Amino acid sequence: MARLTQADLVALNRAFDDRSPQELILWAKETFGERVAAMSSMQESGNVICHMLYSIPAKLPVVFVDTGVLFQETLDTRDRLMQHYGLEIETLTPTLTMAEQTAKHGILYLTPEGQKQCCEMRKSEPLDVVKGRYDALIGSLRRADGGRRGVCPILAIDSRLNCLRVNPLANFSDEQLEGYIHEHNVILNPLHKQGFSTIGCNRCTTPVLPGEPKRAGRWRHLGPWSVYCGINPTDLDPERSPAVDFPQDLVDRILGRQTDFMI
Ligand code: SF4
Numbered sequence: 001m002a003r004l005t006q007a008d009l010v011a012l013n014r015a016f017d018d019r020s021p022q023e024l025i026l027w028a029k030e031t032f033g034e035r036v037a038a039m040s041s042m043q044e045s046g047n048v049i050c051h052m053l054y055s056i057p058a059k060l061p062v063v064f065v066d067t068g069v070l071f072q073e074t075l076d077t078r079d080r081l082m083q084h085y086g087l088e089i090e091t092l093t094p095t096l097t098m099a100e101q102t103a104k105h106g107i108l109y110l111t112p113e114g115q116k117q118c119c120e121m122r123k124s125e126p127l128d129v130v131k132g133r134y135d136a137l138i139g140s141l142r143r144a145d146g147g148r149r150g151v152c153p154i155l156a157i158d159s160r161l162n163c164l165r166v167n168p169l170a171n172f173s174d175e176q177l178e179g180y181i182h183e184h185n186v187i188l189n190p191l192h193k194q195g196f197s198t199i200g201c202n203r204c205t206t207p208v209l210p211g212e213p214k215r216a217g218r219w220r221h222l223g224p225w226s227v228y229c230g231i232n233p234t235d236l237d238p239e240r241s242p243a244v245d246f247p248q249d250l251v252d253r254i255l256g257r258q259t260d261f262m263i
Helices: 007-016 021-035 044-055 072-085 098-105 112-130 147-151 174-184 190-194 248-255
Strands: 002-005 036-039 062-065 089-092 136-138 155-158 163-166 243-246
Touching (some): 002 007, 002 248, 007 155, 007 248, 021 036, 021 044, 021 163, 021 248, 036 044, 044 072, 044 174, 062 112, 072 089, 072 190, 089 112, 098 112, 155 243, 243 248
Parallel strands (some): 036 062, 036 136, 136 163
Antiparallel strands (some): 002 243, 155 163
16 A cells, blocks of 8 residues: 655646646546545535536546435435436435434534534544545535635545545636536525525524625534534644555556556
8 A cells, every 4th residue: 555645746736726627527537437426515516516427427426415404405406416417326324313313412513512523423424434435535625615615625635534535626716616507507406595605404504694704604603604514624624634545556546657567
């Protein structure tokens, strides 16, 4: 096995800054073969990725974490994407229902510490089942969303899942996103039209008012507005994801090195 660090990806990330999202999706498919999937939480940028998978076409599986307390509109959006784009979307769920969790731990999401614990159990742990199955997960983080995502790399190390996170939309501006959605009539979560700029669990998400930051509707009861759930490692301290261990030939493929086949 060979170690791959975020520092090893600096030159590649720089080179990828000029690539289109579709080119980056195809690079991931070619590099990782059967061991790459996309992730979506059924928000607009994730739905754009789903549309790109459909239109390229790049037959890749999609994983979706259903925390058990999502809005019905979000679940309906998943079903529409499967039906209209022919996507294979795997739904991952927590071990405990919200009722079981509450009986055991109380209402966690009302305090900052409890929120971390709740998001860990209902978002991050369900995703752990894909560890070892995929070497890369295609996400939909965009720098235009600001906050900690303002500097998110196209390729990011995820040591927890021992995989690469690929963010083909990292450079997509708000205008490009809206233009793509309009041009292709992308299926959207109807909650966006009701003032939800981002969408998570029904316990912790509200619409935003004009002029508020995009993430003001997330964990509004906790404040400040920069809270993240932690399912995306680049939202956390980058030091927490220092390296992954991959087979040497995969590291060579990622970094575009020639393999020496001499016997
Ligand atoms: S967003 Fe709220 S309800 Fe959902 S997992 Fe996190 S703390 Fe729990």
